[in-house]
Amino acid sequence: MFAQILWLAIFITLFFILSLRHCGYHKGVELTFNFFFFSFLYVYGWLLKNIGNTPLPLRTARNFASTLLYPYPPQDKFLYLFLVFIIASLALACIYYLGWHIAENILLRTGIFKDRLFALVFIAGLITASIIYPLEALGINSGWWSWKISEASVGRFLPGCPLHPVREGFYLAVYFLAAYFLIECSKYRKSSWKMIFFILPFIHVWTLRLFGTGFPRFLERSILSAILIILAYLSPLRIEYDKPRRQDANIILDKALTVFLILAFLIICFAYVMVIRNPSLTISLLPISFFLLLSIRKIPAYLVAIIALVFFILTGMRHVFLLIPVFAVASFMTINYGRNKYSYLKR
Amino acid sequence: MSLVLIVSFILVCLLAAHSYYKRGSHLTFNFFLFAFIVTFIKEAPGRRFDGVLAQDHAAPFEFLNPGGSAIIGSLAGLVGWIFTFYLGWSMAEAIIKRVEPLSKRVFPLLLLSGLVIMSISYSVEATAVRMGWWRWKIEDLRLASFLVGVPFMAFEAWASFSLQYLLLPYALIECSSLNKAPWKGAFFAIPFIHNLLANCQLHTLRVLEERSVFLLLIIMSFASSLCLDYSTIKIPRATKISNSGWFKAIPVWVVSAMLSILAFFDIIVLKDYSLFITMLPLLVLILLAVRKIPLYLIVIFIIIASLFAKEKIAPAALSLAVFFVFMFFAKLKKPKLGHES
Numbered sequence: 306m307f308a309q310i311l312w313l314a315i316f317i318t319l320f321f322i323l324s325l326r327h328c329g330y331h332k333g334v335e336l337t338f339n340f341f342f343f344s345f346l347y348v349y350g351w352l353l354k355n356i357g358n359t360p361l362p363l364r365t366a367r368n369f370a371s372t373l374l375y376p377y378p379p380q381d382k383f384l385y386l387f388l389v390f391i392i393a394s395l396a397l398a399c400i401y402y403l404g405w406h407i408a409e410n411i412l413l414r415t416g417i418f419k420d421r422l423f424a425l426v427f428i429a430g431l432i433t434a435s436i437i438y439p440l441e442a443l444g445i446n447s448g449w450w451s452w453k454i455s456e457a458s459v460g461r462f463l464p465g466c467p468l469h470p471v472r473e474g475f476y477l478a479v480y481f482l483a484a485y486f487l488i489e490c491s492k493y494r495k496s497s498w499k500m501i502f503f504i505l506p507f508i509h510v511w512t513l514r515l516f517g518t519g520f521p522r523f524l525e526r527s528i529l530s531a532i533l534i535i536l537a538y539l540s541p542l543r544i545e546y547d548k549p550r551r552q553d554a555n556i557i558l559d560k561a562l563t564v565f566l567i568l569a570f571l572i573i574c575f576a577y578v579m580v581i582r583n584p585s586l587t588i589s590l591l592p593i594s595f596f597l598l599l600s601i602r603k604i605p606a607y608l609v610a611i612i613a614l615v616f617f618i619l620t621g622m623r624h625v626f627l628l629i630p631v632f633a634v635a636s637f638m639t640i641n642y643g644r645n646k647y648s649y650l651k652r
Numbered sequence: 653m654s655l656v657l658i659v660s661f662i663l664v665c666l667l668a669a670h671s672y673y674k675r676g677s678h679l680t681f682n683f684f685l686f687a688f689i690v691t692f693i694k695e696a697p698g699r700r701f702d703g704v705l706a707q708d709h710a711a712p713f714e715f716l717n718p719g720g721s722a723i724i725g726s727l728a729g730l731v732g733w734i735f736t737f738y739l740g741w742s743m744a745e746a747i748i749k750r751v752e753p754l755s756k757r758v759f760p761l762l763l764l765s766g767l768v769i770m771s772i773s774y775s776v777e778a779t780a781v782r783m784g785w786w787r788w789k790i791e792d793l794r795l796a797s798f799l800v801g802v803p804f805m806a807f808e809a810w811a812s813f814s815l816q817y818l819l820l821p822y823a824l825i826e827c828s829s830l831n832k833a834p835w836k837g838a839f840f841a842i843p844f845i846h847n848l849l850a851n852c853q854l855h856t857l858r859v860l861e862e863r864s865v866f867l868l869l870i871i872m873s874f875a876s877s878l879c880l881d882y883s884t885i886k887i888p889r890a891t892k893i894s895n896s897g898w899f900k901a902i903p904v905w906v907v908s909a910m911l912s913i914l915a916f917f918d919i920i921v922l923k924d925y926s927l928f929i930t931m932l933p934l935l936v937l938i939l940l941a942v943r944k945i946p947l948y949l950i951v952i953f954i955i956i957a958s959l960f961a962k963e964k965i966a967p968a969a970l971s972l973a974v975f976f977v978f979m980f981f982a983k984l985k986k987p988k989l990g991h992e993s
Contacts, residue, residue, distance in 0.1 A: 334834045335834035335835075338834055338835050338837065338838075339837050342835075342837055342838060342840075343837065343840070346840060346841070346844050350844065350847075350848070497676075497677045497678035497681055498677075498681050500681070500682050500685055500686070501681075501685060503685070503686075503689065504685075504689065507689065507692075507693070511692065
């Protein structure tokens with residue numbers, strides 16, 4: 306078990322260094338520091354908040370950290386637990402950055418939406434959830450952990466995984482990214498009251514603490530989703546930076562990041578096929594694959610749409626949730642197309 | 653309880669107005685916003701996954717709010733903390749002005765803020781515990797002969813919560829010469845680590861961390877030359893009211909009002925005159941904050957009070973002693989400090 310964690314730590318440390326360099330190159334030191342530092346604190350706090358207070362909604366496991374989490378972690382395992390969570394937090398911070406980077410590339414296809422803040426938050430959140438999905442499927446099916454509050458829903462919406470962790474991953478990312486972009490990368494960055502957006506990541510925790518889980522949680526999530534979708538399509542608020550961003554690509558960094566992603570894909574596929582012996586789980590890699598295809602501008606969007614359609618028909622039209630990436634990007638592109646096509650009506 | 657809450661809220665509004673005219677909208681907004689966030693994290697009643705509403709079970713105290721809702725109790729805590737944070741900060745600023753060369757330094761100001769907050773906690777805790785507003789679940793006999801039934805841990809907790817959750821990171825991020833550094837956000841790690849240790853019930857580690865920060869603060873107060881920097885702040889145009897003497901002295905008025913309210917509870921409700929002793933340290937700090945009052949008068953006041961209070965004068969004498977240490981240090985390093993300022 307120790308060897309597994311060590312390999313994981315090395316892999317994620319490499320991922321972290323690479324993301325840090327990539328972000329530093331394109332966005333500058335201050336934005337990079339704040340993004341990774343605060344995303345790490347945010348995720349680490351979120352992971353640890355349950356230890357002292359209540360049993361986690363996670364349970365079981367032959368090994369890995371969650372063995373220690375249920376019902377309460379033994380006192381002598383705290384250090385071990387902190388280290389495992391540090392690795393997990395670093396990984397999630399990098400995933401958020403990956404979401405940001407891929408979303409920026411995808412939105413370049415969408416004309417008027419290309420530098421819109423809430424569209425970026427929406428797509429980046431979806432990408433984060435798409436990356437979390439195969440990781441959750443891997444963790445749950447290899448017996449590292451399971452979600453006791455949503456065990457029944459495994460495979461109901463997403464093959465091989467309950468909807469809960471993927472959905473929560475989306476909301477968690479959206480709260481952080483919205484706060485970060487509004488404070489650091491919008492026209493409000495010069496306002497004296499910009500830190501009001503710092504409250505956003507606390508809304509979920511306070512809703513749970515004041516009103517409890519269940520209906521209040523559902524209501525909060527519904528309101529957030531409605532506001533986010535409305536703002537993503539209608540708000541003209543743009544991403545703005547203090548200093549002009551570096552546009553030229555660093556070929557070595559870009560290639561390293563691509564190789565790293567391919568490697569991660571291969572490892573996950575290997576685990577599905579050789580360790581878990583359930584090749585059908587590779588389907589969980591589809592949403593992030595769609596996003597990656599859409600982020601490569603040389604690949605026409607209609608080709609991705611055709612691939613999605615073919616997949617949808619071949620799988621008996623069951624896995625509609627896996628097509629969300631294509632729907633989301635297609636909707637932005639359609640609105641942009643419509644605006645360009647019928648812009649004469651406005652005159 | 654509700655009346656105290658309303659009065660405290662009005663006093664907080666007065667303090668916010670004082671802050672706005674003295675420090676500008678940016679610093680005021682951020683101070684009160686973060687005071688709200690950290691206090692809400694600490695005081696909001698929590699529901700566990702099973703839906704039971706409960707105060708944080710890790711806390712060594714519990715609110716006794718018979719008949720009142722948990723929300724009202726939390727609100728009282730929230731307003732009380734915001735009130736304490738600002739009073740600690742602004743009173744320390746007023747006091748340190750007497751030691752001119754140190755008045756622009758960050759760490760002496762923070763150390764004095766901690767002292768003011770401990771003094772506030774001494775008077776508030778003594779009255780609140782007797783009034784039955786809250787109860788300490790632990791027995792802490794350290795310095796018990798000086799403290800009227802309040803565990804010493806309470807004072808440590810007030811000071812470390814105020815310093816580590818708000819004042820220390822706020823001063824370093826917003827008000828020091830580090831405010832232009834691209835990595836200034838790293839100071840957010842201070843409240844984060846403190847919160848982590850508090851929530852994970854690692855009591856020994858937490859105590860160790862609190863003591864280390866105090867020790868570091870004391871060392872930095874004398875060793876660090878980090879200065880306050882308000883150069884990027886826009887101060888609003890002064891009005892007739894904001895320029896008046898009484899407006900500038902709002903923190904002193906507010907803390908005096910607070911002492912009067914506590915005295916009312918001690919005399920009229922509890923009929924316990926011995927609780928006056930708990931107000932002495934704060935009284936000494938108020939006198940120090942008013943620069944027109946000469947130092948020798950304050951020393952005479954302490955000597956006379958010691959005739960009645962005997963060994964219980966120690967906390968008040970300690971406040972004065974800390975101030976004298978700063979004066980002595982400033983005189984010792986005068987040429988260097990004078991050059992810096």
